[in-house]
Amino acid sequence: MNMPWNLARQTAREAAKPLEAVEVALPDALGLALASGVRALASQPTCDTSAMDGYAVAGPGPWTVVGRVAAGDSVPEVRLRAGEAFGVATGAPVPDGSDSVIPVELCSVEAGVLREAAGGAADRRPGESRQAPNRPPGDHGESHQAPNRPPGDHGESHQAPNRPPGKHIRRRGEDWSAGDELVPAGSLVSPAVLGLAAGAGHDTLLVHRRPRVAVVVTGDELLHAGPPRPGRVRDAIGPMLPGLLTGADLFGTTHLRDDPSALADALTFDQADVLVTCGATSVGPADHLRRVLADLDAEVLVSGVACRPGHPMLLAVLPDGRCVAGLPGNPFAALAAVLTLLRPLLDTLGGQAIRAPVTAWLGDAGAHPHDTRLVPVTRAGVPVGHDRPGSLWGAALADALAVVPPGHRGGEVELLPL
Ligand SMILES: Nc1nc2c(c(=O)[nH]1)N[C@H]1C(S)=C(S)[C@@H](COP(=O)(O)OP(=O)(O)OC[C@H]3O[C@@H](n4cnc5c(N)ncnc54)[C@H](O)[C@@H]3O)O[C@H]1N2
Numbered sequence: 089m090n091m092p093w094n095l096a097r098q099t100a101r102e103a104a105k106p107l108e109a110v111e112v113a114l115p116d117a118l119g120l121a122l123a124s125g126v127r128a129l130a131s132q133p134t135c136d137t138s139a140m141d142g143y144a145v146a147g148p149g150p151w152t153v154v155g156r157v158a159a160g161d162s163v164p165e166v167r168l169r170a171g172e173a174f175g176v177a178t179g180a181p182v183p184d185g186s187d188s189v190i191p192v193e194l195c196s197v198e199a200g201v202l203r204e205a206a207g208g209a210a211d212r213r214p215g216e217s218r219q220a221p222n223r224p225p226g227d228h229g230e231s232h233q234a235p236n237r238p239p240g241d242h243g244e245s246h247q248a249p250n251r252p253p254g255k256h257i258r259r260r261g262e263d264w265s266a267g268d269e270l271v272p273a274g275s276l277v278s279p280a281v282l283g284l285a286a287g288a289g290h291d292t293l294l295v296h297r298r299p300r301v302a303v304v305v306t307g308d309e310l311l312h313a314g315p316p317r318p319g320r321v322r323d324a325i326g327p328m329l330p331g332l333l334t335g336a337d338l339f340g341t342t343h344l345r346d347d348p349s350a351l352a353d354a355l356t357f358d359q360a361d362v363l364v365t366c367g368a369t370s371v372g373p374a375d376h377l378r379r380v381l382a383d384l385d386a387e388v389l390v391s392g393v394a395c396r397p398g399h400p401m402l403l404a405v406l407p408d409g410r411c412v413a414g415l416p417g418n419p420f421a422a423l424a425a426v427l428t429l430l431r432p433l434l435d436t437l438g439g440q441a442i443r444a445p446v447t448a449w450l451g452d453a454g455a456h457p458h459d460t461r462l463v464p465v466t467r468a469g470v471p472v473g474h475d476r477p478g479s480l481w482g483a484a485l486a487d488a489l490a491v492v493p494p495g496h497r498g499g500e501v502e503l504l505p506l
């Protein structure tokens with residue numbers, strides 16, 4: 089009895105435990121899953137910082153310029169008093185006592201005296217409204233709100249313009265505080281995670297090691313170069329697999345004839361966490377996989393799945409804990425088995441948390457009454473056709489396989505990205 093598709097995927101996810109955690113230098117963590125959450129080692133910003141090149145000011149203008157601080161300088165050892173200004177670079181610490189920062193293009197400085205230039209419109213882009221949209225109270229981001237100056241006022245007034253306190257100052261800890269968890273365990277380390285982790289002070293990350301996978305392609309009829317001819321077919325699965333298993337370290341591919349003792353030997357390779365076999369899953373005279381697994385005392389967790397294509401797919405665990413994923417020989421069926429069993433198993437071994445599914449609306453898509461269908465579709469959920477089990481044509485044109493449950497009549501379905 090074939091296992092329902094959802095249960096088969098769930099079984100594969102639960103067939104193993106995450107591999108050990110290792111601490112690696114940041115660049116080496118790319119594409120691996122975090123074994124512990126990334127926490128900030130310092131607040132960001134670490135001190136009150138200017139968001140603009142300009143002048144930090146205290147009290148109403150005009151102001152006397154009393155100093156200057158550049159990016160990379162430490163916090164100036166002065167406290168600004170009303171009527172004083174300090175030249176600041178974007179990213180530089182502002183002195184204590186700074187009320188706000190005036191961008192340099194809104195300033196005029198003569199003989200050490202700073203005045204806010206007329207208009208204040210220079211720090212708005214064309215078409216931008218005066219009021220910054222959707223900013224929460226207390227947000228001191230790079231608002232382009234102009235000072236609320238009466239008509240005819242050219243900024244010479246000694247009255248403080250209605251500039252919100254803290255404008256253009258990024259307050260200490262405004263983005264995050266030291267100790268905050270920024271990315272949870274189980275997340276994949278993307279380029280942005282690497283940048284964020286570096287920004288938060290990390291030189292290394294704790295990640296799960298990548299699963300090691302050995303691939304065995306079987307079949308007397310297979311060719312590995314040149315055009316197919318009657319009785320001989322080109323191996324289409326071996327070339328497809330490395331790109332599907334980017335989260336794993338591959339040992340390379342072994343090509344075997346339909347020989348049970350050679351297959352049994354290949355399955356004794358103990359450097360791999362997962363052995364992937366291609367072909368020999370069915371019941372023909374040359375299909376030895378099930379017998380070989382029985383001889384090796386493997387526990388078969390999934391033996392046939394109620395899905396099309398790929399129903400003979402198989403998942404087993406050897407006595408020493410290594411897993412065997414049996415992909416059917418028909419190439420599209422093999423792809424279906426990778427997405428149903430192998431990838432979920434590798435995700436678990438690699439410590440990846442289960443992500444929310446990608447979905448799309450799909451009509452009945454030729455749903456089967458009892459079996460789940462895996463249908464090649466575009467990212468918008470449009471079937472691309474050419475989906476016969478022996479052919480990767482449809483899959484090659486598709487962005488994903490849609491999971492069409494038995495009896496589906498139209499509605500949201502999960503997409504398995506390719
Ligand atoms: N009596 C039954 N026969 C079959 C059944 C069944 O239920 N009862 N299921 C069919 C289905 S569905 C599939 S899928 C295949 C699975 O077969 P195997 O996993 O045993 O694979 P083979 O028999 O070796 O090959 C099947 C088919 O695929 C071609 N092939 C094999 N390897 C490759 C490769 N690496 N690249 C390209 N093509 C490959 C092979 O030449 C055959 O044409 O069983 C059905 N039979």
Ligand code: MOO
Nearest residue numbers: 397398399421477
């Ligand atoms: O799984 Mo098979 O590919 O339907 O022929």
